[in-house]
Amino acid sequence: MTSKIYSADKTKYKQKTVSQRIEALFLNNLGKVVTRQQIIAAATDPITKKEPENWHQRLSELRTDKGYTILSWRDSRDLANQEYLMPHADLRPKAAKRVLPLAACWESVLQRADHKCEWQEDGQACMLAEGEKDPIGGGTVKLTPDHVTPHSINPDADRADPKQWQALCGRHQVMKKNYWDSGSGKINLIGILQSASKSQKEEALKFLNAYFGNE
Numbered sequence: 518m519t520s521k522i523y524s525a526d527k528t529k530y531k532q533k534t535v536s537q538r539i540e541a542l543f544l545n546n547l548g549k550v551v552t553r554q555q556i557i558a559a560a561t562d563p564i565t566k567k568e569p570e571n572w573h574q575r576l577s578e579l580r581t582d583k584g585y586t587i588l589s590w591r592d593s594r595d596l597a598n599q600e601y602l603m604p605h606a607d608l609r610p611k612a613a614k615r616v617l618p619l620a621a622c623w624e625s626v627l628q629r630a631d632h633k634c635e636w637q638e639d640g641q642a643c644m645l646a647e648g649e650k651d652p653i654g655g656g657t658v659k660l661t662p663d664h665v666t667p668h669s670i671n672p673d674a675d676r677a678d679p680k681q682w683q684a685l686c687g688r689h690q691v692m693k694k695n696y697w698d699s700g701s702g703k704i705n706l707i708g709i710l711q712s713a714s715k716s717q718k719e720e721a722l723k724f725l726n727a728y729f730g731n732e
């Protein structure tokens with residue numbers, strides 16, 4: 518018996534949701550390398566045999582929402598492209614329970630946003646529309662509410678105020694969580710570095726080397 522799980526095990530994970538099946542796969546393989554193919558095999562619906570298109574997002578949520586540590590080739594040079602590893606099953610303390618806008622408030626946010634993702638990066642809005650295909654992350658765009666300034670939250674007042682909310686696609690919900698630790702209100706610097714491109718990482722490394730007086 519090896520540590521690898523082959524596609525013959527496709528129906529091994531019978532949990533109800535994609536997220537639960539991926540979680541079970543990692544918990545069964547603590548400290549072991551898990552490949553993209555294994556994740557897709559485990560995430561595949563045990564009854565319909567349908568491969569989920571959003572598995573990558575579910576994986577990100579295991580990190581950001583559930584608090585698992587799941588390393589990828591972005592975090593560890595020991596991992597090859599498309600390899601992942603859960604070193605232990607410890608959970609980081611969870612952020613406070615999610616507050617959502619009131620229905621009427623969310624409706625006016627969606628109208629303002631023209632039912633498109635409002636994420637801004639370098640002055641460019643994402644603009645992916647509800648129901649569209651996400652050309653980068655894959656999957657179908659579903660807009661969900663994001664609290665603009667989670668550290669200043671005043672739950673009762675904010676739930677009715679459209680200015681406190683923006684509509685984000687799933688990919689940018691995950692990205693925002695990487696950039697911003699809503700539990701402490703601090704920027705998640707490591708999350709930013711992990712999601713940065715190689716050239717941005719090189720730039721950061723250059724900065725740190727200069728800062729610490731390395732050559």
Ligand SMILES: [Zn+2]
Binds near residue numbers: 634643645687
């Ligand atoms: Zn977006």
